[in-house]
Amino acid sequence: MKNVFIILSSVILSVCFTACEEELEIWDSATYEYSGRWHFKAMGENGQILKEYGNHTIQTYNSANDVSDELWIYDVNNVFAAKEDSEGERTGNIGGIKIKSQLEGDYSNFHSVDNSEEGAGLNASGYPVPGVAPGEADEDVPAEDDVNVIPYYFNKGTVLEGRILEGAGTSKSGSPVDSIYLRLKLFAGEIVYNSVYDAENESYVWDSGEFSYYAQPDSIVIISGTRYTGFEEDEY
Template sequence: MKKLLYILAVGFIGLTACDDTELDNWDSAVLDYSGSYLYQVSEPDGTLVADYDNEQKLEFYNTSADVANELWIDDHDKVFELRSKFFFDGDAGSFKSKSIAFADLTNNEKAIVVPEPKPTALGETTVVARDYIRAAIVEGKIIKNGATTLGKNITDSLYVSIVLYSGNVTFKSEEVPVEYRSNPDKEEFKWVLDAVAYDATADESYIISGHRYTGFTEDDY
């Protein structure tokens, strides 16, 4: 019996240590923003574009630098195909992009994926029209305990006014190093990002509204 109690005690200590580690991992500079949010999307005039869906989540998380007001927003290809790094002024309760000028924003990783087929020689270029090359937050709010879920649980509310910039993406050909070729004896080429060009006539603005995902089944849509 004493041996069993000792094993249980050691196991409890180990679990406690693990929990502490998990807490440390979540101690980020953007903790007040971080998490997954269920959401709907509307045009500025209120026209519904995408309604709530339990598989449709907008995720906010810290960058590798883990500094305040610098974070990634990712919709996991559900509505916008957006994964971009944002730089904010303010705090989680009231934030906006430091600049909404196209030149000051970072590229949406989903919009600069290299095209197919691959190039066949050096000196080739291709220009591809792409939606949502960059994005800016005009206004955002994450309100602590500001929402009531379907299951009557209290959680944080989300409001984001976003503008999405589209245009053209230019790729140029580059030789693949020998060690990365499928056949070392055969020349191989790949596309690399060369430039992005903004089309001011293609701007789109949307309102994202929702709440922090609770994980409770009674809150599922």
């Protein structure tokens, strides 16, 4: 009986050790110090609050290359998603943020290698799709000739300044947690959609859209927040 107990104990310990190793492999990455899920608020450079703390988070994580100088920044809940009214007109200024940036520095003080529009990371959230079909917004414009222009869409982004500080933040319940600070530059322009004929559905639809960059509406957005704990008392 004693031998059976020893064997069973060895098996259990072996399974636990293996499971821990597998979990470590999943979570360990070249950007481990940068990675996390964060409650956040967003401000303009003038201090104007764009979004207060709430039921939304942002994620930072490694790229598929898993190298120490590439980081994804992802607005999970699409807080800054492009908005349109019932007629398909643009009503917001900030597109959903999902950018990959090549970094310099370390997690306590970092920035993008290239802060120009040419070097900025593409917004992988994609373009906002027009809310109305060709020919529906204006009855005087036939579907085959319709054009839809969505201005002030932020198609690229770069990190001007970033910091992740251990234990420097305070969770909603008052516990010390890591903090994050990101000063992002978002590059603006317009997307032009043209109607094309879809033979399969025998109707006019929008093409994939073409982005044109222009500098005037570029914007600085500051994101500050605290690490997500998963505890109910820290939820907003």
